[in-house]
Amino acid sequence: xxxxxxxxxxxxxxxxxxxxxxxxxxxxxxxxxxxxxxxxxxxxxxxxxxxxxxxxxxxxxxxxxxxxxxxxxxxxxxxxxxxxxxxxxxxxxxxxxxxxxxxxxxxxxxxxxxxxxxxxxxxxxxxxxxxxxxxxxxxxxxxxxxxxxxxxxxx
Numbered sequence: 001x002x003x004x005x006x007x008x009x010x011x012x013x014x015x016x017x018x019x020x021x022x023x024x025x026x027x028x029x030x031x032x033x034x035x036x037x038x039x040x041x042x043x044x045x046x047x048x049x050x051x052x053x054x055x056x057x058x059x060x061x062x063x064x065x066x067x068x069x070x071x072x073x074x075x076x077x078x079x080x081x082x083x084x085x086x087x088x089x090x091x092x093x094x095x096x097x098x099x100x101x102x103x104x105x106x107x108x109x110x111x112x113x114x115x116x117x118x119x120x121x122x123x124x125x126x127x128x129x130x131x132x133x134x135x136x137x138x139x140x141x142x143x144x145x146x147x148x149x150x151x152x153x154x155x
Contacts, residue, residue, distance in 0.1 A: 006085060009039040016041065019051035022068035025136055033065045040085070042078065049073045052082050054089060057099065062090045064100040083116040090153055097150050103128060104145040105138040118149035 009016075016039070020030050033055055042050035050073065053066040064086055069078045090098045100118060102109040110120075127146035128136055136143045 003045050004081075005043045005045075007041055007043070009041060013039075015039070016048060016051055019048060019068050019070070020053065020066050022051075022070070023066045025132060029132070030066070037065050040082075042082065044073070050078055050082060052086060054086060060096040062086075062093070062095040062098050064098065067100075079112060080116060083113075087117075087151065087153065095153060097152055099148060099150050101127075101146045101148045103136075103138055103143040104147055105141040105143050106147075107139060110147060110149070113149045116151070118151045120147055121150040122148040124148065 015030075015034060017027055017030065019041075020034065021027065024030050034053060037053040037055040040052045040054070041048045042052075047070075050069040051066065052064065052068075055063045055065045057063045067079065067082055067086075069082075086098055098118075099121070100113055101124070102113065104123070114120075124146040126144055128143040
């Protein structure tokens, strides 16, 4: 097994847009949350292979704003490792819930989050229509609604 390091980016570090764009559509969309988020990088010893951005939504809720794994490193359990790290960070900082949002057409992402203990909690109708200037398609379908999922943390 490879040796991985998981590090919080310093506020003066360069933002890893090339990784963040694997999970979000535009740099403009990323800029709406990234400057108020903690950015974590997973490195395999030679390169950064994954990113996760966590945003403090309230004193009790931490939100996963972005999580992405490079294409060559997918389906190797790295996403699950990132979810475990997010839960650990949330628990250490006394959050009660960890939340994440994804597209209604992101069937694989929804299954991934559910497999990692998240449950569907809310639907934001027409989120992708109202917040992006051009239609976005995934799995051959136009993205319309955002599905919000929640993981309740226990002490």
